[in-house]
Amino acid sequence: MTLNTLRKSAWIACLAATLVLFAACKDLKTPAQQALDSVTAAVNSVTDVASIYAPQDLAAVQNALTGLQQSFGLKEYQKVIDGVPQLTAQVEALKGTIQSRKAELGTSWSALTAGLPGVVDAIKGRVDILAQAKKLPAGMTPEMLASAQQGLADMTAAWGAATAAANADNLVDAVAKGDQVKSMAAQVMTSLGMQVPPALAN
Amino acid sequence: MSDPNTPLPPEGWDATQWYEVQRGDSLWKIAQHFYGDGSLYTKIFEANRDVLKNPDLIHPGQKLRIP
Structure with a gap:
């Protein structure tokens, strides 16, 4: 193999990897967006009442949501998908705190x-x-x-x-x-x- | 106060003021002690109509509400 052929192969491999990554990224964007939208709606639904009955717990939840929104902005879709269940659990715990308070x-x-x-x-x-x-x-x-x-x-x-x-x-x-x-x-x-x-x- | 329809206050919240009649007391003297003015004895009489029939007849040991 000549040096040129080797360079060409490497370039093609690189392009293919980028395409695979791009496709994977694109595949994760929609579920990440949906998960983020869903948890954002859950947080929004308790914000008013939580600001009265559990303001500190609400602040923690809002910080976690901001973190996920930033990850989404950085295209870290897997991180978003992984983080949403934990935040959802935090929102449920917040609802419990509000109820008992x-x-x-x-x-x-x-x-x-x-x-x-x-x-x-x-x-x-x-x-x-x-x-x-x-x-x-x-x-x-x-x-x-x-x-x-x-x-x-x-x-x-x-x-x-x-x-x-x-x-x-x-x-x-x-x-x-x-x-x-x-x-x-x-x-x-x-x-x-x-x-x-x-x-x-x- | 003596209205039977008035609900009882919860435990610990009853703000009714009580006074136990002493020997030599009169409603006038009691009103003078609590209000500074004996002529207001009628307030005490009215608050205790369930136990007092006559403002001149009170007995030592009787417990009176002081509004």
Whole structure:
């Protein structure tokens, strides 16, 4: 074989290998694209709710998705195909986390809605009576009563915001605001000389 | 408060304020202690209509709601 023939053969072999690689690549592109589209849709479907109930887990899922999208951009289709099942499992785990967090917060919210309105009513009843008194009880100044009245207004506003958050399916905010009302109520009851229910002490 | 249709608060959340009547107490004195103004005794009487028939008749050991 002459050197020229050898060069020609090598060139043909190289071209053939490139063609095989190209064909293989082309074969993988469609399934990689489909897998990526499917997992992207799965991530998108939980993004809103996960941003409320599991923001850190969501960030990890979004990072993994970005990694797969970058691999796809680099034509690393096999890597994408291999990575999608793992990300799909991560999305399923995220859904589980959301569910358990929602259940946990739902229990807290139920306790708040069952107990807090009665507490606020009791405070309002006492504040309304004290506002009618010609003289305040020993140890209570008009400033303390004014502060309790303000506290009651703040509690009512915070409870309204908590209820609005719950109605918007954001139990994280609802419970956080409800807990604020709880601690405000304990403070106001103490300043009015009222017995604080044990649930407010937690 | 004495409305039988009012649901009971969950355990630990009951904010009802109670006072046990002492010897020598009157509703006026109790109102003066809690509200600073004895003339508001009617508030206590109204909150305890289920156990008090007469605002002048209270007994030591009786437990009264203080609204």
